[in-house]
Amino acid sequence: MSFAIELENVTKRFGKHVAVDGLDLRVPEGSIYGFIGPNGSGKTTTLRMILRIIQPDSGTVRVLGATSGATADDRLGYLPEERGLYKRMRVYSLLKYFARLKGMREPKAAIDHWLKRLGAEGWGRKRIDTLSKGMAQKIQFVATVVANPKLVILDEPFSGLDPLNLETLRDAILELRKQGTTVIFSTHDMDVAEQMCDTILMIFEGKKVLDGTMNSIHAQFSARHIRVRLDQPDVQLPRLLGVHSIQRVGRFYEFILSDQTRSDDIVRQLANQVTLEHFEIVKPSLHEIFIHIAHPGGNGQFSET
Amino acid sequence: MWKIWMIAVREYWAMVGTKAFMASIIMMPILMFGGLFAVEFLKGVNRSQVRKIAVIDQTGKLFEKLNEAVVAKNAMLEAVSKVDEAEEFGKGTEPKYLLEKIDPATLDDELRIELSDRIQKRDLFAFVEIPPNLFDASAIPEPQIRFHSQGSTLSGSREWFQAKVNEFVVHSRLIDAGIDTAKVQAASKAIQVRSLGLVEKSATGKIDAQDKNELSDIFLPMGVMMLMFMVIFLAAQPMLESVLEEKSQRIAEVLLGSANSVQLMMGKLIGTVAGSLTVFGIYFVGAILLAQFRGWTGMIPFQLFPWFVAFQILGVMFYASVFMAVGSSVSQLKEAQSMLLPVWMVMMLPVFVWLNVVREPNSSLAVGLSFFPPATPSMMVLRLATGQTIPIWQPILGIIICLLATILCVIISARIFRAGMLWQGKTPKLSEILRWAIHG
Numbered sequence: 249m250s251f252a253i254e255l256e257n258v259t260k261r262f263g264k265h266v267a268v269d270g271l272d273l274r275v276p277e278g279s280i281y282g283f284i285g286p287n288g289s290g291k292t293t294t295l296r297m298i299l300r301i302i303q304p305d306s307g308t309v310r311v312l313g314a315t316s317g318a319t320a321d322d323r324l325g326y327l328p329e330e331r332g333l334y335k336r337m338r339v340y341s342l343l344k345y346f347a348r349l350k351g352m353r354e355p356k357a358a359i360d361h362w363l364k365r366l367g368a369e370g371w372g373r374k375r376i377d378t379l380s381k382g383m384a385q386k387i388q389f390v391a392t393v394v395a396n397p398k399l400v401i402l403d404e405p406f407s408g409l410d411p412l413n414l415e416t417l418r419d420a421i422l423e424l425r426k427q428g429t430t431v432i433f434s435t436h437d438m439d440v441a442e443q444m445c446d447t448i449l450m451i452f453e454g455k456k457v458l459d460g461t462m463n464s465i466h467a468q469f470s471a472r473h474i475r476v477r478l479d480q481p482d483v484q485l486p487r488l489l490g491v492h493s494i495q496r497v498g499r500f501y502e503f504i505l506s507d508q509t510r511s512d513d514i515v516r517q518l519a520n521q522v523t524l525e526h527f528e529i530v531k532p533s534l535h536e537i538f539i540h541i542a543h544p545g546g547n548g549q550f551s552e553t
Numbered sequence: 554m555w556k557i558w559m560i561a562v563r564e565y566w567a568m569v570g571t572k573a574f575m576a577s578i579i580m581m582p583i584l585m586f587g588g589l590f591a592v593e594f595l596k597g598v599n600r601s602q603v604r605k606i607a608v609i610d611q612t613g614k615l616f617e618k619l620n621e622a623v624v625a626k627n628a629m630l631e632a633v634s635k636v637d638e639a640e641e642f643g644k645g646t647e648p649k650y651l652l653e654k655i656d657p658a659t660l661d662d663e664l665r666i667e668l669s670d671r672i673q674k675r676d677l678f679a680f681v682e683i684p685p686n687l688f689d690a691s692a693i694p695e696p697q698i699r700f701h702s703q704g705s706t707l708s709g710s711r712e713w714f715q716a717k718v719n720e721f722v723v724h725s726r727l728i729d730a731g732i733d734t735a736k737v738q739a740a741s742k743a744i745q746v747r748s749l750g751l752v753e754k755s756a757t758g759k760i761d762a763q764d765k766n767e768l769s770d771i772f773l774p775m776g777v778m779m780l781m782f783m784v785i786f787l788a789a790q791p792m793l794e795s796v797l798e799e800k801s802q803r804i805a806e807v808l809l810g811s812a813n814s815v816q817l818m819m820g821k822l823i824g825t826v827a828g829s830l831t832v833f834g835i836y837f838v839g840a841i842l843l844a845q846f847r848g849w850t851g852m853i854p855f856q857l858f859p860w861f862v863a864f865q866i867l868g869v870m871f872y873a874s875v876f877m878a879v880g881s882s883v884s885q886l887k888e889a890q891s892m893l894l895p896v897w898m899v900m901m902l903p904v905f906v907w908l909n910v911v912r913e914p915n916s917s918l919a920v921g922l923s924f925f926p927p928a929t930p931s932m933m934v935l936r937l938a939t940g941q942t943i944p945i946w947q948p949i950l951g952i953i954i955c956l957l958a959t960i961l962c963v964i965i966s967a968r969i970f971r972a973g974m975l976w977q978g979k980t981p982k983l984s985e986i987l988r989w990a991i992h993g
Contacts, residue, residue, distance in 0.1 A: 299810040300810075301806060324810060326806065329803070331801075331802045332804050332806065334802070334804060335798070336571070337567075345559065345563050346811070348555075348559045349559055349812060350811055391807070
């Protein structure tokens with residue numbers, strides 16, 4: 249498998265503050281990679297190092313086969329969160345300017361294609377400051393992809409979009425992946441990340457705390473969370489080994505297992521003493537995983553109380 | 554180069570393609586030179602004004618003579634005014650007078666208060682008390698005329714009045730002494746010293762020196778310096794706004810993802826220099842058209858053109874890079890303005906000393922300041938515009954010093970720019986900015 253981005257033991261400090269701490273990362277080519285993490289966790293710093301806006305203090309950043317350098321890479325497209333457009337420019341002039349900055353000499357056909365693709369035909373003469381937030385976000389997206397980049401980095405691309413525009417933009421991103429473009433996006437919307445991303449990376453306090461496909465993440469966390477219902481609701485639960493915590497939710501009991509405990513061990517212990525009416529392995533949502541890792545006072549590990 | 558060129562083109566059009574720019578082009582000369590035109594305009598207002606002065610002549614001899622002098626002066630002003638309107642703007646600036654005779658027998662404090670009230674009500678401009686012993690040269694204490702008006706100390710009318718009274722009194726005393734006043738007048742006639750430039754041989758072979766006047770000696774150098782100042786200001790200010798917009802709207806991140814900070818800064822500077830040359834071009838053509846209209850074409854110092862352009866490019870790059878560094882360090886225009894206060898003070902330095910420099914362009918002050926990089930562009934063109942001989946090594950050294958300072962300034966500003974553009978939140982401390990400047 250070839251990788252669009254490879255980070256090896258990358259560290260970046262700002263004064264005494266360690267923004268990114270020994271980060272290793274591999275983003276497969278042609279995938280959609282989600283960056284999640286609370287504010288100030290090091291996402292933006294990591295993205296800026298990938299974009300070569302800033303240089304790491306140590307470690308290697310390899311993007312599309314090229315190691316880090318001072319020169320911006322024209323094969324990258326970047327969409328900053330919400331803003332990033334000259335308000336007094338007209339749409340067409342602005343898109344032409346950004347395309348040409350990426351080395352595209354004749355961008356007209358590409359601009360027309362993308363404006364049409366996003367339902368923005370006829371907007372060329374409009375001034376940016378006359379556009380609604382959703383319209384501006386679409387133009388921002390066109391500016392990012394118009395020069396046909398191999399790697400697209402999107403910072404909160406769906407922020408402020410209505411469901412219709414969100415759908416349009418999501419389809420456009422999926423289309424980019426079909427064409428072989430690697431897409432990285434950072435988001436706070438865990439549902440979107442869960443739906444769209446092949447792989448998720450979570451950074452917490454500059455360190456990687458989660459990295460893998462959605463299936464592997466679910467497998468990693470769901471094995472530790474089980475839910476059961478007994479045939480007699482008021483029966484006393486037996487004493488169980490390997491359980492971190494138990495919580496009653498209505499007629500159900502939810503068990504969080506200790507690290508080394510397997511769910512079938514618990515089921516066996518329970519079945520020896522009570523009659524089980526229902527048993528399921530709970531699949532936590534990405535949102536729940538995020539909250540558990542990043543909750544105030546958390547240490548970046550998945551732990552329940 | 555392609556990226557620098559693209560950034561420069563955008564920056565140029567962002568600067569000159571706005572209504573604000575066109576408004577600035579028109580407003581800036583009005584603000585800077587408006588004072589001069591206002592003076593001319595006010596002179597015109599004065600010309601049409603008649604000042605009424607009440608005279609209490611206790612000698613009984615002076616009023617008629619003063620009245621004759623006033624009539625003659627008013628007639629002369631009327632004649633000059635007609636010539637002015639036909640030929641030249643700005644001459645014949647003194648006001649006309651109308652004298653009102655007051656019976657000296659009524660003079661008392663009540664009358665003085667009454668006349669003062671009339672002055673306050675603008676019915677009178679002044680009232681004058683002429684003592685009865687005015688012609689007595691041996692009187693002790695010496696007789697004095699009392700001229701009452703609002704602001705009499707600086708009043709030109711008081712000076713005119715004093716000159717006329719002295720003329721009559723001296724004349725009277727000479728007659729009393731049996732001296733021929735005509736001979737005295739002829740003997741005491743003042744000699745004029747004509748102000749001329751150096752003797753030169755013209756293209757036609759004629760050897761002569763040109764007349765020097767206030768316009769060519771003082772206002773021309775000042776105009777050239779102010780032009781430099783305007784061009785730098787009009788170029789640097791949009792740079793500040795442009796950088797602030799790119800930072801606050803997070804355009805900088807997109808740009809820095811497409812071009813490195815040196816390309817970005819160079820592109821912006823080149824675009825700004827091109828914009829400043831456009832400003833200069835507009836004012837230069839405007840100045841030529843005005844000069845042709847007024848018949849001052851000979852006064853335009855075309856030989857200054859290459860020096861002006863060279864110093865302008867360096868000055869614009871110097872200040873634009875400083876403004877860029879400041880713009881990248883702050884988040885709001887208000888913060889930028891307070892940070893720019895010391896820069897403005899240095900930038901304005903030539904404006905504070907220009908008159909001294911014009912009088913003595915080779916003085917230690919003038920030479921020293923013209924080698925102080927932030928002031929070099931304005932000071933050097935100011936000195937060159939005086940027409941006095943400036944050793945050629947001085948402007949050349951000025952260009953070298955300014956060039957080195959500009960390169961240093963651009964390098965430091967690029968470091969601040971790079972770090973500052975990614976800085977969000979509160980304004981960085983000065984120590985932080987210095988750290989960026991040193992370490993990048």
